Amino acid sequence: xxxxxxxxxxxxxxxxxxxxxxxxxxxxxxxxxxxxxxxxxxxxxxxxxxxxxxxxxxxxxxxxxxxxxxxxxxxxxxxxxxxxxxxxxxxxxxxxxxxxxxxxxxxxxxxxxxxxxxxxxxxxxxxxxxxxxxxxxxxxxxxxxxxxxxxxx
Numbered sequence: 001x002x003x004x005x006x007x008x009x010x011x012x013x014x015x016x017x018x019x020x021x022x023x024x025x026x027x028x029x030x031x032x033x034x035x036x037x038x039x040x041x042x043x044x045x046x047x048x049x050x051x052x053x054x055x056x057x058x059x060x061x062x063x064x065x066x067x068x069x070x071x072x073x074x075x076x077x078x079x080x081x082x083x084x085x086x087x088x089x090x091x092x093x094x095x096x097x098x099x100x101x102x103x104x105x106x107x108x109x110x111x112x113x114x115x116x117x118x119x120x121x122x123x124x125x126x127x128x129x130x131x132x133x134x135x136x137x138x139x140x141x142x143x144x145x146x147x148x149x150x151x152x153x
Contacts, residue, residue, distance in 0.1 A: 012040055012077055017116035018149060024120040025147045028127025031136045034069040034090060035145040036126055037062060038119060041152030044076035052076070053085035056152075063087055065144050069134045071126050073106075073119065082106055084122070093133040102126060 013021065025036050039056050046052045053074035057063060062070040068089030075082045084102045091099065102122050109118025 024123045032130035033134045033141045034130030038073045039150045040075045042078045044079045044081045049081035049083040053083040094129045
């Protein structure tokens with residue numbers, strides 16, 4: 001099929017919302033060595049979105065951060081599934097209750113169709129946790145992963 005015949009993919013966010021989300025990621029990472037990524041796709045290939053998030057986490061090489069402190073926020077919009085997958089370094093320090101609360105925050109906002117707001121709020125909270133457990137060190141810190149939103153199929 002020629003590319004001009006493909007149906008136009010509907011945007012999940014406006015350009016302004018995308019910019020705000022990327023800025024939220026940058027802000028969350030500003031005072032920490034931790035990394036946050038957002039992955040959006042239409043359908044979750046697995047029954048459990050956490051399993052899909054773990055697969056994507058590895059595909060994006062997020063497990064290769066120096067301190068094992070990367071976090072993936074995953075959303076499958078048509079299947080209405082989401083997950084937050086954190087590497088072992090930050091997962092253990094923040095604790096299971098923190099990660100369950102992060103999902104609850106997104107669910108609360110998503111039910112009101114406040115998708116961008118819910119994502120920005122959870123990214124901010126993840127950033128604060130990363131700052132607490134993995135503070136920024138000007139001598140050693142570098143941005144190990146891109147800050148852009150990753151869109152799957």
